[in-house]
Amino acid sequence: MLEKMMKTKLFGWIDERTGAEAILKSQLTEYQVPKNLNYMWNFGSLALLVLVLQILTGIFLAMYYKPSAALTMGGYTVAFDSVERIMRDVNFGWLIRYMHAVGASAFFVVVYMHIGRGLYYGSYKGPRELLWIIGVVILLIMQGAAFFGYLLPWGQMSFWGATVITNLFGALPVIGGFLQEVLRGGFAVGDPTLNRFFSLHYLFPLLLAAIVGGHVHALHVVHSNNPTGLDVHEGKSTIPFHPYYTIKDAFGVGVFLLFYCYVVFFNPQMGGYFIEVDNYVPADNLQTPPHIAPVWYLTPWYTILRSFESKLLGVVAMGASLAILFLLPFLDRSKVRSARYRPVYKQMVYLFFITVIVLGYCGHSAPTPTLKLIGQIATTYYFAFFLLLPFVHKFEKTKPLPEEI
């Protein structure tokens, strides 16, 4: 179909003026991809889909949302009221808002799977170091965007989450106080904070879109990794992206939409995981909810933060746990990419996935001494995973690699 379209007169006219044919060929119909990618490779295109969905629903929500902490009747605020107006009075407002709220969680589900795939199959290793690093930047911006967005409904969780996180920045030496003031724009989280968070929440996805463009470009230069981790040779082991992977990605989109729409239409709060119960209570700066925890996708890092007695150490550890992702391509010295042929790394990376899930669970639960200990053990392994990597190749006996994929 694409080939037919490219033969039309109109396309010819456009091509003469834009070089569209060369772009389409180099990026789609002649862009070579290993033929053995499994379904774990679908999460990249899904992440792009969710980004588009988030930007689209966000634009429409912004037509009705009002970032103001001015009080209204019953202890609510203009911001909270505007969200409820979207949920009740705006035509299909409930759908768009639930799509956006569920989409935030879906974005992290998809991206965490995408990162997990990269870890397992060694997609971060040379020559894809920069591709991985751009990806980590994307993750950080996503977390920022999610954090800014979570303040907007101005519920109890919004308010206290923002209070806790801005206090974190305040714990940093020298620049802490400055950073905190820049984020809050006042003595505490308040109306100025809400306004700037709304502005930044609108800005970050646009940044994200630009950097995702860079991510895809970098990918198309170094080409996709594959489950064997072997370097592929054009011809025998590769197939053009279009139609093979466009169709496969489209099928992936279908499966994703099944899950996504099921949650949006039948369980949008996801039992308090996607929209927290306490966030239906209007923000009250005089009363902290009995148990506050970030939304699920931030809880692993929250546990790392809580695992240290010293506030400063906790903040530094949390920062380090994210920063160390940048170093991953340089820490792993093994010549073999895929965990399929790396028995030691395979065990390590499985344990790492479990660790992150455990960290997430601990961060979501109210702190108890046992959970705290578990969290500390998990935190230790989180870092150990990265710090052991430079040495693993010295004793790991890799399995023989196949000749061809």
Added chain:
Amino acid sequence: MKFKHFLTVAGMALVLALPFAALANEGGAALKHAEVNTADRDQINRGLTVFTEVCMGCHSAKYVTYKSLIDYPEIGLTREAVDELRGDKPITSGLISDLSPEDATVSYGKVPPDLSLIVNARRGGANYVYSILTGFEKDPDGKIPDGTFNEYFPGHRIAMPDPLGWLDHDEADTAVLEAQAKDVAAFLTFIGDPHQNERHAIGKYVMIFLILLTIVLYLLKKEVWKDIKH
């Protein structure tokens, strides 16, 4: 275990465990189960009556306007019924209690929370509302005075006076009071998310369509890929 299998198991376990984990009520007894049906027009309307006659003495539901009582098909009051209910309040007004926040603070020590979102804002939702309304007991330790002890309220001491008269009711009235509590829980569940029935109705068609679309895409994928050996 293959990577795929690991992920499948982990993913399934999470998806199944998540919705249940957050439902527990913290700091009170295990909740009683309220049978509420947000598509049951009769139950919601009975709940509305309880709400306007009992709850609205102190509580408001500011996000629910008089106009919406006509417009939501699940309530569907007539214009005349709403005019009678609202008196001289404008039709675009929410269901606002006549008790002023100042008077409430004097009488009860705090402002009663708005009930528009109470079911969404409490762990246990409708079960919580139902349990609280039928949870006024005598304090087994005898410390908290009668009428302010509630078995299901976190910390047990509640500022709200027993609204349905549960504490000293006759045995014969139990069923009536329980029904009232369930009805008002149903009403509050409905207004907490007034488009939920519409959402479910549209959702069914969306799901059927997506299943078909996904099947077609799967067949197309198989068809296109069948010349690739791997």
Added chain:
Amino acid sequence: MSDTLDHTRRNFLYVAAGGMGAVAAGAAVVPFIGSMLPAADTLAASKTEYDVSTVEAGQLVVIQWQGKPVFVVNRTPELLKEVDGHDEMLKDPNSEEIEDVSAEWMTPENRKYRAIKPEYLIVVASCTHLGCIPLYKPSVGRKEWGDSVPENWPGGWHCPCHGSLYDISARVINGSPAPHNLHLMPYKYLSDTKVVIG
């Protein structure tokens, strides 16, 4: 692939997938564009109640209806006389080009008054040219207007933006850039003096 049957199957699947995808995209547009239409609370506020007896004789009051200004004029018997005698100056003396004619109460005798009760004229206060609010210039202030209006104009409204002129029934005068008389809106009397607009 070389076999025709295969090709048919593949083409069918392509068309089916493409068609369903188009349907999905089309359906997805509905809630998004739908959300840009006026919300339920906006629509609920679409009616305005007003007591016309609060307008003093010969005076004009501007009220709001659906966020738009509306003129309410209490026309004295003297002003009411001024609706006659200049039909040749009007573009559309019987308001035949606009929706007025369809109003139930708009009897042939009522046409020149353009009101249910002739003494109370209620019209949308937007010049039909480009939407400015015309200035009320009844005949009594004739001298004050000076050269800004033509000598033989009977008095009514004068739009400051592009000079459109209307008579005391808000009918547009020939030569004005405005194409139509000022619009009426649906309204009815709830009691003797209370009207609901919308």
